[in-house]
Amino acid sequence: MCRVCRMESTSERPLFYPCLCTGSIKFIHQECLTEWLKYSKKDVCELCNHQYKFTPVYHPDMPTILPIREVASGMAYSLLKAVRCWIHYSIVVFSWLIVVPLASCRINRSLFKGPSYWIWDFTADLFKAQDVYADCIQGLTAIMLALCVFISLIWLREQILIGGFQMPVEIHPEEAAEFMRANQPFAGEIAGDAAGQGAEEEAGVENENNWQLFEWERAGEELTWDRLFGFDGSLVFLEHVFWVISLNTLFVLLFVMWPFYVGYFFSSAFNITEYMKAAYFDGFITTVLGYFILGFLLFLCHALCGALRLVRFHRTLGMCYLMLKVVLIVLIEVGVFPLFCGWWLDMCSLPLFAETPESRLKWFYDAPELSLFVHWLVGMVYVFYFASFILILREVMRPGVLWFLRNVNDPDFNPIQEMVQYPVIRHVRRFLASVLVFALTILICVYCPFRIILRFMPSTLPYRGSNRSDLPFLSLFFELLLLQVILPTLLEQSHTRQILKVLIFRWCKVVGKLLGLTDYLLSRENNGAVPREQQNDRGRHLLAAEFGVLEEDLDRNLGAAHHMLLIGGRSSTQHQPYVKPPYFFFRIIALLLVICVSSITFSLIALTVPVTIGRKLMHCITGTDSHYELYTLSCGLYICCMLIRLFTVSFSYIPRDFKMLADDAKAWLSTVLINWLRFVVAVISYFGLVAFMFGFLVELMIVAPLRVPRFGTALPCLFMIWLLGAFYCKIFCVCMVTIGPNWRMRRAFETLYRDGPRNMDLQAFMTNAVLPLFLLFGNLLAVPYTIVYAIFPILGCDAEDQLQYGKRIYPGMFSFFLLFVFLAWQFKKIKAMMGKIRNERYLLGQRLVNFDSKRDERALSSLVV
Known part of the structure; x- marks a missing residue:
């Protein structure tokens, strides 16, 4: 009995058992399963998670090998379809990336020229072949700017309507009338939207059963991204191209050209045009000036319409004025x-x-x-x-x-x-x-x-703003040190925020104690002068004494504070009362002077100490004084942060007993020593040996053939090769973790990323990642070298021929590898195309495959073996 339709098996509709399920749900019709899979959009059983399998059913007259004629016709049809698709996509790309931005840019530029230009020169300027690239870039920028402005204006209108004007909760009738008169346009618009929404709901209730044929056709023509841009194969996108150009022109007319001419007429009337031209951005400044003038005119017209009680114009002008005000x-x-x-x-x-x-x-x-x-x-x-x-x-x-x-x-x-x-x-x-x-x-x-x-x-x-070092590899080394060691450490391992908070708190404590402003600068919770249980009571007493209200009224005033937040005001509950000492004004003046002196002192330390330490360190390493100050400053900041971190850690251990401190230090040193030894071995193996082999292989295969002439000799810099190899290894790590295949090398890198260097499994990392790469790069380097310098002399090659073969064998091997990958890719494509041709001509359908436990066990055992 079928588990879906509960019918018996017949000769036309046999029952199958395609999964692990048993009992009354074991059997199912193929038609019922196919319909259920279309509905559920799955290919596995919901109960046992076994994947259903189908085998193709071909025509009995299908030949074992497809005839040459059918293969050729299928390939010709596929080629014709590919050419047609390529032509259509080329038209789409040309329309959106060339026609639309180019037409938008040149039409926008022509809007600011006189009428004679439109009569005589517009057509020639629109189709000229000069400055096409620059005009396309400007047109794309203008279109994206217009789209962003349009979206921003819609969002701004919603913000104004939603949260800009709320009615107070408790208000007298006279105040309510005044409030409604002041906000008549917005209240009317909100009420109109609510009324329109109610009418739509009623209409929806009346017509919820009338969505018939025309609505189905309209739903079938729903606009998608592919249909909008033309990637669905149709030519409807040409209409969208026309509308984009037209709307962009309308946007420039309304939001650029009109304000520009308003500002230009105003600047000409007051004779300030020459001053604007001297600023190199006279067009932009004139447009902004026009917006300011239009905002002032909108404000006057809005007030005039409000006085004349022109409700519709008052509402529209008010909305335009608020949007322009926010934008400015x-x-x-x-x-x-x-x-x-x-x-x-x-x-x-x-x-x-x-x-x-x-x-x-x-x-x-x-x-x-x-x-x-x-x-x-x-x-x-x-x-x-x-x-x-x-x-x-x-x-x-x-x-x-x-x-x-x-x-x-x-x-x-x-x-x-x-x-x-x-x-x-x-x-x-x-x-x-x-x-x-x-x-x-x-x-x-x-x-x-x-x-x-x-x-x-x-x-x-x-500070030296450019690199004047005579040794370029040292500069590259310092860039590697900066990007890979210093900046990640400063960003990930430093505690800058906590250190700043501690320094500010200590400064406030010292300065507050000196000036008697501790209660003014620090809250009682941070100051520690009053227990937490007594802070609320003391604050309530001070508030009641200061504002002359009863303490019981403070709870009721909390609702008023919430009400002020709802109507857009600010609550006063964030203000914490304090005890005002005598001569408070003079103490505040002294506090400001101390702030100035402290700021200058901190700036002096930040501008001198790190760069001085970095310069001394660079001089000890290189023996020269000409270094890019970014390197010296970064190294100095790194050393300062490490010293501060060491000081804070040491300070936290001071209250402990000496024996306990010695035991902790011994255990910590042993753990750190083991972790560092494992980390050093892994780094030397991967970023040392493997990185050098990787960089040397890339140098021989790609860089040297492109850089060295035919009869020249390559002079490799081993330090540069290692640096580039380290970069290649890091890129390989990232690619392996993100897009690599699911095998043991990827799992080794993922484990290293997840556990970190402290919990690293060195044996697994060396076995699964370092050793395979070492063997691969070693063979790629050693086998060609052995062939050229060990086998070719036996075959009678002289030293000059060996040198030429040695220069060409590595790029030749790389070219052969690329050719092999290309042929394998083409073989897969041709095989898939032949399968497609066979299915189009001879495929009758698919037949559900019954579950065979013995067959699955044999397949599993073969995979294990």
């Missing part, structure tokens, strides 16, 4: 502010590389785009690390000390909502305050330390 604020905070920080950092750090303001201006005039990008990138990095340092300060110091800085780590912090809700004046004040804080920080931490170094330690500056 983002442009200022993400573009202008980091650029200012980068330029100010550059001006304050000119002595670092012995530069002058004139040289920086010359660089800007020679490459303005590159100069702006580099300064913006430097400013962004500085802002990011400054914000990270502020987060560490907030974790250590009392909540409320850094009240003038925004807490970006706050889960309730939403910059987009703040940009929407707060007025422009508040954003201007914030921007000016941020400029002042960052400018003073750079002045104190960068400019003043450089002045002090130039005054008292002039030999430290300038």
Whole structure:
């Protein structure tokens, strides 16, 4: 009886037992199993996990060997199909990567020219053959920018509608009316969306059974990525190409051309066009000026429509004004502010590389785009690390000390909502305050330390910005050391965050005790002055005394704080009260002076100590003083971090007994010695011997034939060969772990990555990874050499012929290997194509194979053997 349809076996529909299942579910019809496999999208049994097997059923008249005519016709048909597919894909690639960006770029460029250009020169300019590559790059950039702007505007509109305007929870009728009048357009739009959603739901309920033939056809024509770009074989993508070009042109008209001409007319009216042209980016500056003017005009029109009670225009103009306001604020905070920080950092750090303001201006005039990008990138990095340092300060110091800085780590912090809700004046004040804080920080931490170094330690500056070493292999060695040893150790093994927190806490303790500001700087939890159980009670007493409320009202005020968070405000519960000492103002002034002195001292240490240690180390290694300062600074930082780590570990062992400390040190040294011995053996074997053989083999097979002329002699540098071999070995490790076949060498590397060098199984690694590679590379190096210099002399070759054969046997062996791989790949393709031809002409169907335990056992035993 079939396990699916519960029918008996017949001559037309026999029963099969294809898996390990027994009893009433042992048998099944092939048709029932096929339908179930189509539905479940599996090829194994759900109960026993045995894979179902089918055998093809061919026509009885099928020949054993396919005729030449059928093979030739099948190959011709496959070739014709491949050529047709190649032509279609070429048209698709040409349309999307050449036609669309080229047409978009040249149409966008023509929009900014006069009407006479459109009449006489537009067609010739559109189809000209000059500057095709540059125009394609510009067109692709413009299309991607338009797509990003479109997605950002849609997301910004959703943010404004969702979280920009909430109704207060408890509000009087008069206040509710005033609130609705103030936010009429957005409330109306939200209400309209809700009403539309309700109507759609009702319509859906009425028409949920009416999705008939036309809806099925529409679902069948659902747009996919392949259909959109034309990879499905159809030519519908040509319509999409036309729409992309048209929409990109419309985007340029609305978002670039209109603001540009508004800014141009304004600058021409006030005679400031010449000043903009002197800035090398007059088009961009004019467009941004146009956006500012359009924002001001939108604000005036929005206010006028609100006064005239034009609800629809008031809502539309309000939405446009808010979106433009957010975009301009983002442009200022993400573009202008980091650029200012980068330029100010550059001006304050000119002595670092012995530069002058004139040289920086010359660089800007020679490459303005590159100069702006580099300064913006430097400013962004500085802002990011400054914000990270502020987060560490907030974790250590009392909540409320850094009240003038925004807490970006706050889960309730939403910059987009703040940009929407707060007025422009508040954003201007914030921007000016941020400029002042960052400018003073750079002045104190960068400019003043450089002045002090130039005054008292002039030999430290300038840093060498280029590699002047006469030994290039040493530079490559230091790059390898930097990339493979120093930076991974600093990023993975260092405890920079914890060390900074400890240093900040100790600094706050010392300075707070000296100035009497410990309660102001540190929270009571970090200060340890009050037990944790008493902190809440003391805070409640102080809050009640300061604000004149009862302690019982504080619990009720917690709901008000939550309510303030819901409507976009800020809660005051993050502020922790403190005891204000006498002469508080003068103590704060002294605290600011101590902060300035401490910042200058720390900057002096960071700018002088690591680079001095690195220079001394490089001089001891190489005997020269001309080294790239990146290497010296990295080595100095590495040594300083190791010393700090050693000091912290030693400091943690000080409270212990001497005997216990000696026992721990002995056990630790024995463990570390064994681990290091195993690690050294593995490193020398793999990154020493195997890496040298790998690099030498690549040198003989690929590099030397391409670099050395026919009658020249190769002079290999063994150190360079080893360095390149080490890189090849690391690339081989990564490839073996990620995309390698599932065999014992891959498992050995995966085990090494998982366990690390401390728990490494040296025997398994040497047996499964190092030894096979050693034997492979050794044979590849030794066998050709033996053939040329041991067998060829027996055959009568002279020394000159041996030299030529020795130069050509390794690239010849590599070429033979590539030819063998290509022929094997073609053989597999031809075999698959012949099977496809046989199936197309003679295949009748497939027949389910019954389970045979003895057959499976024999196959398993043969695999084991």
